[in-house]
Amino acid sequence: MKRSWYASPYALWMVLFTVVPLLFVCWYAFTTPSGAFTLDNFSKIAQPMYLLVLWDSLRLALYCTALCLLIGYPTAYFLASRDFSRAQSLVVLIIVPMWMNFLLRTYAMMTLLEDNGVLNTLMRAMGLPGMKMIGTEGAVVLGMVYNYLPFMVLPIYTVLKKMDYSVIEAAQDLGCNPLQVVSRVVLPMSIPGVVSGITMVFMPAVTTFSISRLLSSGMVYLVGDMIEDYFISMNNRNVGSSISLVMLVLIILSIGFLRKVDPDSEGGGLW
């Protein structure tokens, strides 16, 4: 038996659960409910009102990715540094929240942020004025960062950990000051990890819907919510599919763009 046969269970799986559904999405996106060919589904979502929703999704996903990078990079750098011996146990601590379903974590976040929630109660007990948190864009971004941060930390950590330390020593010997070591040597070498992290955070963030619905109290309306609304409340798979297809193309384009930055997929090559 040829080795390639070993992949057949996965190939079957992929055909059943990726290729066939994708064909359905394409079919529905270009047809009317009665099955005739149409482009109306796309002209509908090209209206300014719909594009604003798309823009909101991209904008919040960008905020989330930027914050994850700002928090995640130093964290990964710190964990990967040689003089830190407990890195392994801290990495486990980063992964532990991922063992729990993200919906449960988001519900927990909701009770923290509510007007009469844990944080506001604490603040009032300390004599501070309460703060409006739930129902704001800030709450949604916070929820996304909380959920997706590990996806940024881990690939960067892996790349930094694999880095040959003698390169850094060489830079130091050749007269780099600590700042230059980071900016001229460590940062360029860790780009593959950063690219991988950005992809893994940005993609789920841009299509998120349950996090945004729970933490914005249904007030921030994103593409994910719109797709759900079309499929379920309005029983209109056709428009729902066309929105999904547009998202898919956008995501493929952004992966293609990121590939240019990391052509050899050194950051783990997840996508």
Place this chain on the structure above:
Amino acid sequence: MKKTVVIALAAVLIVAIGVGVYFATRKPVEDRPAADTELTVYNWFDYIDPEVLNLFTEQTGIKVNYVNFTQNEDMYAKLEAGAGTYDVVFPSEYMIERLIKEERLEELNLENIPNLANVLDNLRDPSYDPGNAHSVPYMWGTLGILYNTEKVSEPITSWRCLFDEQYKGQVFMMNSLRDTIGLGLKTLGYSMNTRSADELREACDLLVKQKQDGMVAGNFVDETKDKMVAGEAALAVIYSGDALYAMEKNDKLAYAVPEEGSNIWVDGMCIPKGTQHKEAAETFINFMCQPEIAQMNMDYIYYSSPIKQVVENLDEEQAANGALNPPQDVIARCEYYNDISDAMDLYEGIWMEIRMAR
């Protein structure tokens, strides 16, 4: 080792023969004609006293495979995909109307459901299913406003309160197309089932403005009741059943059906086309309309039962509770939802505008 295998095989053989003989000699009991069939009952999540199912199997010998959904639209999608999978389903009135229109429901043989006579007169022969030909009411209720008596200054009697400046940022609306647009229409004095583009436009403008003015603090369906118990808002649009749950947990909450009128909803029991066990399914529906069984269900889920004897049995406090026992004048000003799927394009545009308003 060999010996063990032989003994095991012998044991299997004996059991198999025993089971075979048992089934071969067993005759169906005459008053339990449908015994040994298995019904697949497809109901809303957490919407029955589980003990009722055991009693049913005990009395009739019919087994029940009980499965759940959380939205009419979910149920519709499943029914559309797999006819013949389900024997009894529990859709709401507008969905029943749609299923009848699309010929997805069996006509009931009402001779097998004599307990239909127990159903309240005003819920029988409804406009969505004339003559109860396809459905028998299971639970019913209204759409209204749940309010926190400590956070409002006046009695809440009108949908207008949801648009009143003094409750800015204190209103929970419902993330549900029919209910939200419907209450907008009612506020303006129109029918919740209108197909008039002008009336819908007016309702849309009202609801968009409400959002732009910062009146709305959230849009939920399932979360509303718990958030109201926690005192997160002054007013919330809610189904009477959820209101009952919330009022049990927080005595500062009260429920009102606005004077402009509202929706009266009924979840009915229906038999989808393609069932193999129609008679057993009718036995099940009949069983659910027995007063003592309906009583058990009402006590368990605490929704309003449509069974006369149960309503007569309410104690004084329950009878006075408008959410549990809607008074006649409330019923008179409420209307059922009709199926509007043919005007869905119109509703869809309006709903998107409301959702996307900023």
